[in-house]
Amino acid sequence: MGHARTHAVALLGLTGALVEVEADISGQLPGMILIGLPDTALSEAKQRVRAAAKNSGCSLTRNLLTINLSPAALPKHGSGFDLAIALACLAADGVVAPASVSSVVHIGELALDGRLRPTRGMLPAVLAASRAGYTTVMVPAGNADEAALVPGMRVIAVTSLRDAAIWHGAQLQPIPVDAMLLPVESVPDAEEPDLADVVGNDDAILALQIAAAGGHHVFMIGPPGAGKTMLAARLPGLLPDLDAEASLEVSSLRSLNGQRVGASLIVRPPLESPHHTATAAAMVGGGSGLIRPGAAARASHGVLFLDEAPEFQSAVLDALRQPLESGVITIHRANGTAQFPARFQLVMAANPCPCGQFGAADHDCTCPPSARRRYLARISGPLLDRIDIQLTVSRITAAHLRLAEAEPRVTSAMVRARVVDARATAAERLTGTPWSLNSHVPGPWLRGPHARLGGATTAPIDRALELGGITMRGYDRVLRLAWTIADLEGVSRPGAEQVGQALYLRKGRTS
Structure with missing residues (x-):
């Protein structure tokens, strides 16, 4: 009778915990007992493991196996x-070397014929093993590139349980087996659209540049055909490449979602655009068993675009209020709590009324004022108060089109270079603080001795605050915008012009 142990990884959200897998052979009666709070899919491992071992030429013992x-x-x-x-069961039976098995972290699902299926969430799982101090991990060959992205980790890629047993010392002859691919088809990376495609709407283009430079949220309101969706789709192209930490988080979220990561980390900011029928769980994440990331988490370090925002359920929109402030989504379940990153830029677009024609010069609106108010009131005041830039986007007329075509257009590459410079300026100014973007800086710091502006400079927003035009949160957000505008323009501190422009961007929408 023998005993052996090895290790695997349990994921809760993006957080991985090392799990010790023990196998013990005892008694004379056949059977297999699995204990240690497994879910239904894990409980069924008994049948998968026994069939896979038999078909791999290394059948499990007929004595009682207890796996903890x-x-x-x-x-x-x-x-x-x-x-x-x-492998723990085979090590307990002496088929493979127990010392070899105990020194390696093993991750992978078995098919009944002994082949290894790739596993979702491989990147965060291997990252958790590395942080726990392990340097060797055995994974399915279909996950090898993804696992190798973790620095300092030795990755052993195997296609079958037979190959794994041979690596650990089993006296078997290798049998070539084709590697299995991910069961979920990967989504190819689409080419980022260019800002040069946008004709006219200079105010909206400038607002996008400011949003990209400071990481600010945007709300666009305008009739159908004004270009709101076109503008929102070009915001990720204005953002700089992801740094190493953000790239690892975005790639881990993609792995957890079942998409192929490949041999290199993702370096471009993601864009998520859920349909307006999405539920709260689809937006922020959830699940009764394994907790999956929602659209807001998958948009972390990128852009979350909500087209036709008033058509979303109010509860779904309000579920974003806490992540917008904290940058973290926390999902509580009876059996655990999962956390996902949620430091995204929110872009919302809406028609001005149910028919969409209010304010359009070429169409008449058929909606009464009460219907317009009810329509936009579907987006709650507390959520709108968290949006830094709120502007109206108008349709382009033929005259505007002719004028715009005669002028040189700005490209995404040109704007991205300006955004990189502006962010570098902000990061230098914020050296020694926990923040690197203007949108992350809290109000007390902006109003404190480090960044306080003179009374003449802040007079417009002081009056707006006194008259109730903006809230205290809105006051701080105008200050953040003013600092971003100053960084883009290359001035050391915002002046009255930058503060006035920031206030216009904050209150620039009509309803």
């Missing part, structure tokens, strides 16, 4: 424990 997943109180989900369970 420790810590026992930690919830464990999914089928990624199959490889660790199988």
Whole structure:
């Protein structure tokens, strides 16, 4: 009778915890017992492991096998424990070397014929193993490129349980097996659209540049055909490449979502555009068992675009209020709490009324004033108060089109260079603080001795605050915008002109 142990990884959100997988052979009666708070998919590992071992030429013992997943109180989900369970059982029976198995973290799902299926969330799982001090991990060949993205980790890629057992010392002859690919088809990266495609709407183009430079949220209101969706789709192209930490988070979220990451980390900011029928769980994440990231989490370090924002359920929109402030989504379930990053830029677009023609010069609006108010009131005041830039986008006329075509257009590459310079200026000014973007700086710091502006400079927003035109949160957001405009223009501190422009961008929409 023998005993052996190895390790696997349990994911809760993006957080991974190392799990010790113990196998013990005892008694004379056949059977397999799996303990340690497994979910249904993990409980079914008993049948998968026994069939995979038999078809790999290394059948499990007929004596009673007890497999313990420790810590026992930690919830464990999914089928990624199959490889660790199988090798622990084989090590307890002496088929493979127990010392070899105990020094490696094993992650992967077994098919009944012994092949290894790629597993979702491989990148955050291997990252968790690395942070726990392990330097060697065995994964399915279909996940090898993704696992190799973790620095300092030795990755052993195997196509089958037979290959894994041979690597750990089993006396078997290798049998070539084709590697299995991810069961979820990957989505190809689309080419980023260029800002040069936008004709006219100079105010909106400038607002996008300011939003990109400072990481500010945007709300655009205008009739259908004004170009709101076209503008929003070009905001990610204005953002700089992701740094190493952000790239690792975005790639980990993509892996957790079941998309292929490939041999290199994702370096461009993502764009998520959920449909207006999305539920709160689809927006922020959830699930009764394994908690998956929602659109807001997948948009982290990128852009979350909500087209036809008033058509979203109010509860779905209001679920974004807390992530907009904290940059983190926390999902509580009875068996655990998962956290996802949520430092995204929110871009919302809306028609001015149900028919969409209010304010359009070429069409008459058929909506009464009460209907217009009710329509826009679907977006709550507290959510709108968190949006830095609020502007009206108008349709382009033929005269505007002829004028715009005669002028040189700004490209996304040109704007991105300006945005990189502006962000570098802000980061230098904020050296020694926890922030690097103007949109992240809290109000007390902006109004404190480090960044306080003179009374003559802030007079317009002081009056707006006194008259109730803006709230205290809105006051601070105007200051953030003013600093971003100053960074873009290359001036050391905002003046009255920058503060006035920021106030216009804050209050520039009509309803």
